[in-house]
Amino acid sequence: MSAPLLEVHAIAKRFGGVQALADVSFVVGTGEIYGLIGPNGAGKTTLFNVISGLTAPDAGSITLEDQPLTGLKPHRIAQAGIARTFQNIRLFANLSALENVMIGRHARTSAGLVNAILRTNAQRTEEAAIEARAFALLEYVGIAAHADALARNLAYGDQRRLEIARALATEPKLLALDEPAAGMNPTETQALRVLLERIRAGGITLLLIEHDMRLVMGLCDRVLVLDFGRRIAEGAPREIQLDAAVIAAYLGTPAA
Amino acid sequence: MDTFIQQLINGLTLGAVYAMVALGYTMVYGIIQLINFAHGEVVMIGAMVAFSVIGALVGADTGLSAPIIVLAGGVVAVPLCIAVACTMERVAYRPLRAAPRLAPLITAIGISIILQHLAMMLWSRNPLAFPQILDNRVFHFGAATVTSVQLAIWTVATLMMAALSILVYRTRLGIAMRATSQNPLVAGLMGIDINRVILATFALGAALAAIAGVMVGTYYGIAHYTMGSLLGLKAFCAAVLGGIGNIPGAMLGGLLLGLVEALGAGYIGDLTNNWFGSNYQDVFAFIVLILVLVFRPSGLLGERVADRT
Amino acid sequence: MMSVRKAWSVPYCACIGMALIALALAVLPFALASVGTTWVRITNLAILFILLSLGLNIVVGFAGLLDLGYIAFYAVGAYVYALLASPQFDIHLPFWAIIPLGALVACLFGVLLGAPTLKLRGDYLAIVTLGFGEIIRIFLNNLSAPVNITNGPQGISRIDPFRIGGFDFGRGETFFGLNFSGPIKYYYLLLLVLVAVIIVNIRLQHSRIGRAWEALREDEVAARAVGIDTTRMKLLAFAMGASFGGIAGGIFSAMQGFISPESFVLVESIMVLAMVVLGGMGNVWGVIVGALLLSFVPELLRHTVEPFQRWLFGRAIVEPEVVRMLLFGLALVLMMLLRPAGLLPSAVRRRELARRSNLP
Numbered sequence: 001m002s003a004p005l006l007e008v009h010a011i012a013k014r015f016g017g018v019q020a021l022a023d024v025s026f027v028v029g030t031g032e033i034y035g036l037i038g039p040n041g042a043g044k045t046t047l048f049n050v051i052s053g054l055t056a057p058d059a060g061s062i063t064l065e066d067q068p069l070t071g072l073k074p075h076r077i078a079q080a081g082i083a084r085t086f087q088n089i090r091l092f093a094n095l096s097a098l099e100n101v102m103i104g105r106h107a108r109t110s111a112g113l114v115n116a117i118l119r120t121n122a123q124r125t126e127e128a129a130i131e132a133r134a135f136a137l138l139e140y141v142g143i144a145a146h147a148d149a150l151a152r153n154l155a156y157g158d159q160r161r162l163e164i165a166r167a168l169a170t171e172p173k174l175l176a177l178d179e180p181a182a183g184m185n186p187t188e189t190q191a192l193r194v195l196l197e198r199i200r201a202g203g204i205t206l207l208l209i210e211h212d213m214r215l216v217m218g219l220c221d222r223v224l225v226l227d228f229g230r231r232i233a234e235g236a237p238r239e240i241q242l243d244a245a246v247i248a249a250y251l252g253t254p255a256a
Numbered sequence: 257m258d259t260f261i262q263q264l265i266n267g268l269t270l271g272a273v274y275a276m277v278a279l280g281y282t283m284v285y286g287i288i289q290l291i292n293f294a295h296g297e298v299v300m301i302g303a304m305v306a307f308s309v310i311g312a313l314v315g316a317d318t319g320l321s322a323p324i325i326v327l328a329g330g331v332v333a334v335p336l337c338i339a340v341a342c343t344m345e346r347v348a349y350r351p352l353r354a355a356p357r358l359a360p361l362i363t364a365i366g367i368s369i370i371l372q373h374l375a376m377m378l379w380s381r382n383p384l385a386f387p388q389i390l391d392n393r394v395f396h397f398g399a400a401t402v403t404s405v406q407l408a409i410w411t412v413a414t415l416m417m418a419a420l421s422i423l424v425y426r427t428r429l430g431i432a433m434r435a436t437s438q439n440p441l442v443a444g445l446m447g448i449d450i451n452r453v454i455l456a457t458f459a460l461g462a463a464l465a466a467i468a469g470v471m472v473g474t475y476y477g478i479a480h481y482t483m484g485s486l487l488g489l490k491a492f493c494a495a496v497l498g499g500i501g502n503i504p505g506a507m508l509g510g511l512l513l514g515l516v517e518a519l520g521a522g523y524i525g526d527l528t529n530n531w532f533g534s535n536y537q538d539v540f541a542f543i544v545l546i547l548v549l550v551f552r553p554s555g556l557l558g559e560r561v562a563d564r565t
Numbered sequence: 566m567m568s569v570r571k572a573w574s575v576p577y578c579a580c581i582g583m584a585l586i587a588l589a590l591a592v593l594p595f596a597l598a599s600v601g602t603t604w605v606r607i608t609n610l611a612i613l614f615i616l617l618s619l620g621l622n623i624v625v626g627f628a629g630l631l632d633l634g635y636i637a638f639y640a641v642g643a644y645v646y647a648l649l650a651s652p653q654f655d656i657h658l659p660f661w662a663i664i665p666l667g668a669l670v671a672c673l674f675g676v677l678l679g680a681p682t683l684k685l686r687g688d689y690l691a692i693v694t695l696g697f698g699e700i701i702r703i704f705l706n707n708l709s710a711p712v713n714i715t716n717g718p719q720g721i722s723r724i725d726p727f728r729i730g731g732f733d734f735g736r737g738e739t740f741f742g743l744n745f746s747g748p749i750k751y752y753y754l755l756l757l758v759l760v761a762v763i764i765v766n767i768r769l770q771h772s773r774i775g776r777a778w779e780a781l782r783e784d785e786v787a788a789r790a791v792g793i794d795t796t797r798m799k800l801l802a803f804a805m806g807a808s809f810g811g812i813a814g815g816i817f818s819a820m821q822g823f824i825s826p827e828s829f830v831l832v833e834s835i836m837v838l839a840m841v842v843l844g845g846m847g848n849v850w851g852v853i854v855g856a857l858l859l860s861f862v863p864e865l866l867r868h869t870v871e872p873f874q875r876w877l878f879g880r881a882i883v884e885p886e887v888v889r890m891l892l893f894g895l896a897l898v899l900m901m902l903l904r905p906a907g908l909l910p911s912a913v914r915r916r917e918l919a920r921r922s923n924l925p
Contacts, residue, residue: 086790363901
C-alpha cells in the first residue's frame with residue numbers, strides 16, 4: 001500500500017437502540033480506489049456521514065494526511081480535502097449545472113462581501129477563473145453541453161456526473177462517492193468506470209460505496225466489508241469474494 | 257405572598273386558554289409539520305361568533321340563564337370555526353403539502369390577514385363588549401380572589417383536555433392521527449385515509465380554539481378582530497415550550513407560559529427596581545420562545561428533535 | 566465558452582431604452598408634483614419600500630431564510646436617526662454620520678438575533694424573528710419611563726431633515742426656474758440610494774457570496790459538504806439585510822420628520838414580505854415590480870374603491886384600507902398556490918428557457 005491518506009480509527013456510532021457503527025477502522029492509501037460494501041443497513045452511509053462531518057461519531061478518530069478531522073464541521077472537512085457525493089443525489093436543483101460547479105469552488109476562493117460589492121479587479125479575475133475552472137470540469141465529466149441547464153432538468157446519469165464535477169471543484173485529496181452507479185444501465189456504468197479511472201489517474205484517491213459488484217470488483221484496489229456496523233473483512237476484491245464471513249453476510253448464515 | 261397567589265390564579269386561567277390554543281398548533285404540526293399561522297384567527301372568530309349569539313340572545317330577552325346563553329354562544333361558534341379551519345386546510349394547505357416548507361407558511365400568513373379583515377368587515381373595527389349578564393361571584397383566599405368565570409374556565413379546560421386525551425389515545429381516529437404523524441406514507445399504505453385524518457386534526461384544533469375564544473372573551477369581557485394574532489403567537493410559543501408535536505407538552509407549555517406571564521408581570525417591577533413594568537408582559541412569551549429554541553429546541557416533553565426536512 | 570455574465574454586453578437599443586427610463590425617472594417628480602405633492606410623497610415612500618424589499622430579498626430570496634420581523638431593523642435605523650437628530654435629547658448630528666451608524670446598529674441587532682437562532686430550521690426562525698419584531702416594538706412603546714428614551718407611543722417629532730452645508734432637504738428651493746420642493750429633493754436622493762442598492766444586490770447575487778447563499782437556500786447539507794460555512798453565510802445575509810433596513814429607516818425618519826412605534830408593526834413586516842414574494846423571491850427586478858405594485862395599488866384603491874361603491878350601492882361599505890389588506894392576503898395565498906416563483910420568474914429559469922429555444 002502507498003502512503004496512508006485517510007486513517008479511520010475505531011469509529012462507533014449509536015442511534016437510539018441501534019449500533020450503526022462499532023469499532024470500524026481502516027486506512028486508505030494515497031492514489032487507491034478503496035471500496036466499501038455490505039448489505040443494506042450495514043452502516044456504509046453512516047460511515048460516510050461521519051467521515052464528511054455530517055454526523056458526529058460517539059467514539060474514534062479520523063485523520064487525513066495526519067491532520068485530525070474528528071469533530072470538525074463539514075465545511076472544514078471539505079476544506080481539508082474530502083469531497084463527497086450523496087446516495088440520493090443532492091444538487092442545487094434550481095441553479096444551472098455551471099453554477100452548481102462554481103459553488104464547488106467556494107472553499108478554494110476568497111472574494112468577500114466588499115470585493116463583490118466594489119467588483120474589484122481581484123474579484124473579477126477570480127470570478128473569471130472560477131467560471132473557467134467550472135466549465136473545464138463540466139467538460140471533464142462530459143456534460144459541458146448542458147452547462148446552462150438547470151440541475152433538476154438534467155438526465156439522471158448527467159446529474160450523477162454533475163455531482164462528481166461539483167465535488168472535484170473543491171480540489172479534494174479524497175473523493176468519496178456514495179453509490180455512484182445506482183440506477184445506471186450497463187453502458188452508463190461502463191462510462192462511469194472510465195471516468196473514475198481518469199480521476200484516479202489525475203491523482204485523486206477514491207472511496208466508493210457501491211452495490212454493483214462487477215464495478216467494485218473491476219475497479220477497486222481493496223475493499224472493506226461492513227455488516228451490522230462491524231468490519232467483517234478487508235482485502236483485494238478476489239480475496240473478498242471467497243471470504244466465508246462475507247458470503248454469509250450477503251447470503252445469510254446457513255441455519256444451524 | 258398574596259400577590260403571589262393572586263398571580264398564580266390569574267396565570268392558571270391564562271395558561272388554560274393558552275393550552276387549549278396550543279393544542280391546535282401542536283396537533284397540526286405533529287401531523288403535517290406546518291405552523292398554522294392562521295390558528296389564532298380561528299380563536300378570534302370563535303369569540304366573535306359567540307359574542308354575536310350571546311348579544312342576540314340577551315337582546316331577545318329570552319329569560320334564559322346566563323351560563324346557558326354563554327353555552328349557546330359556544331355551541332354555535334364550534335361548528336363555524338371547524339368549517340373555517342377545514343376550508344382553510346382544503347383550499348390553502350392541502351395543495352401545498354409537497355411544496356417547500358416556506359410556501360405553506362406564507363399562505364398561512366395570507367389566510368390570517370384575510371380572516372382578520374373579513375372579521376373586521378363583518379363585525380366592526382371596534383371591540384365588541386360582553387353583555388353584563390354573568391353575575392361574577394368572587395371567592396376570597398386571604399387577599400387573593402377567584403371569580404366564578406375563572407373557575408368555569410378551569411373546569412371546561414380540564415374537561416376538554418381530558419376528552420381530547422381519550423380521543424387521541426383511546427379511539428381509532430386517535431390511533432390514525434398518531435400513526436399519520438409518525439409516518440404519513442406508511443399510515444396511508446395501512447389503509448388510513450390521510451386527508452380525512454388531517455381534516456379531523458384541523459377540526460379538533462378548531463373546536464378547542466373556538467372554546468378558547470369564548471373563554472378568553474368572557475374572561476376579559478371583550479372581543480376584537482385583532483385579538484387572535486398575539487394570542488395565537490403566544491400559544492405557539494407555549495406549544496414549542498412543551499415540545500411541538502407533543503400533546504401533553506402543549507398542555508404543560510400552555511400552563512407554564514400562563515404562569516410565567518402572570519408572575520413575570522407581577523414581579524418585574526420589583527425585580528428591576530421599577531425600570532420595567534407589567535406593560536412588558538407580552539415580551540415574556542417571546543423570550544421564553546427564544547430561550548427554549550436555543551437551549552432545548554425539542555421542548556420540555558419533546559423527545560424527537562423534529563428534523564425531518 | 567458560454568458565459569453567465571456576457572449579458573452585460575447590452576445591445577444598442579437596450580442602451581436607448583435605459584436612457585429613456587432614466588429621463589422618465591428624472592422628470593417624474595415634476596409631473597407628479599403638477600398633480601399634487603402628495604403623489605411625490607407617495608412615490609418616495611414606494612421607493613423606501615423598494616429599498617426595504619431589496620434588503621429583505623437578500624435574506625428571504627437569496628439565502629432562503631424567512632424573516633417575519635424585518636421591520637424591526639427599519640425601526641432600529643429610524644430610531645437611531647431620530648434620537649441623534651432631534652430635540653428629544655437635543656442632539657443634532659449630521660446625517661452622514663448617523664445613517665451609517667444606524668446601519669451598523671441594525672446590523673448588530675441582526676447578528677445578535679441571528680447568532681443563536683440561525684441554527685434553527687426555517688419555520689422556527691420565522692417565528693423567532695416575528696417575536697423579535699414584537700419585542701422591539703414593545704420596547705419602543707414602553708421605553709418612555711422611568712427614563713424617557715423613545716417617548717413611547719407619542720413617538721418622536723421635529724426630526725432633522727438631511728442637510729449638507731446650506732442645502733436643506735426639508736426646504737423647497739428654486740433652481741433653473743424649477744421649484745424643487747422638499748419631497749422632490751428626497752426623491753432624487755432616494756433614487757440615488759436605490760440605484761446603489763440595486764447595484765449592490767445584483768453584484769452580490771453574481772458573486773461567490775451570492776452563490777453560497779443560493780446554495781444554502783437550495784440544499785443546506787450539500788452546501789456544507791462542498792465547503793460552505795453555512796452558519797457564517799446565514800449570519801452574513803441576516804446582517805446585510807438588517808443594514809439595508811437600518812439605512813432605509815434612517816431616511817424614513819428624516820423624510821417624515823416624525824416617527825412612532827405605529828409605523829413598525831407586524832403588518833409592515835408582512836407587507837414587505839408580500840412585495841418580495843409577489844415579484845419573485847431572489848429576482849431583483851421582480852422584487853422591485855412587487856414593491857411598486859403593492860405600494861401604488863393601495864393608492865389607486867383609495868381613489869377608486871369608495872367612489873365605485875357609492876356608485877354601486879349608494880354608500881361606502883368597505884373601506885379602502887380593508888380592501889388593501891385583503892389584497893395583500895390574497896396575493897400571498899394565490900402567489901404560493903399558482904405562481905410560487907413570482908410574477909417575474911428568476912433569471913436562471915428565463916435563461917434556460919431561452920437556451921431551450923435555441924437548440925437545433
